[in-house]
Amino acid sequence: MKVAENLYAYEWTDPYENNCNSYYMGGTIRALIDPGLTKHVPDLLERMARDGIAREDVRYVMNTHSHPDHFEGSVFFKDDPVKIGLHERGIEFLRGPGGSLYGLFGLQVPDIPIDPFLKEGTIAVGDEALDIIHAPGHSPGSVGIYWPARKALICGDVIFSRNVGRTDFPGGNGATLKESITALSQLDVALLLPGHMEIVTGKEEVEHNFRFVATEIFPYI
Secondary structure, three states: OEEEOOEEEEOOOOOOOOOOOEEEEOOOOOEEEOOOOHHHHHHHHHHHHHOOOOHHHOOEEEOOOOOHHHHHHHHHHOOOOOEEEOOHHHHHHHOOHHHHHHHHOOOOOOOOOOEOOOOOEEEEEOOEEEEEEEOOOOOOOOEEEEEHHHOEEEEEOOEEOOEEOOOOOOOOOHHHHHHHHHHHOOOOOOEEEEOOOOOEEOHHHHHHHHHHHHHHHHHHO
């Protein structure tokens, strides 16, 4: 589903099986963000194809964090001419306690050549500039991927519509998550693209969502 120029969202809506929302940045960026679980990648590619996006169009796979329901599907692209990115803290976490989550879900940690190109700060992808914001709390290596030209923030499981990511998995920390959400709230965002649940559209709605989370959810984290 196209949500802005060269920006597509593929929401996961099955209430009976876990997976994440995935996103594609087109134009010269050509990046798939959070491919989800490996078994669901063929369906994701079919949905992308209906929007005119072929597997061969993907040149980057960017992961907001290393939890299985976001990252495992990256293995689908490991033999393609694709750069697979994860924050360096995400790589470190995956090789340590983060890897244990895969066993809990009956999965193996995927053997993927990961490039830590998702570094804090501004990175050039194609002809565009993206801002990478390290946003730990849900996971030590979580990042927000902000596209200033579209005022779009892909935030993984840091913040959702009227909710936040859980902090009871290894590496989670409620106080740190609140700091990360507060930092993300300072961005000029008109499209909040979370890892689960619905997209928040419009600057006023996004600002209201940040205020709601700070007022109603923060006291319980």
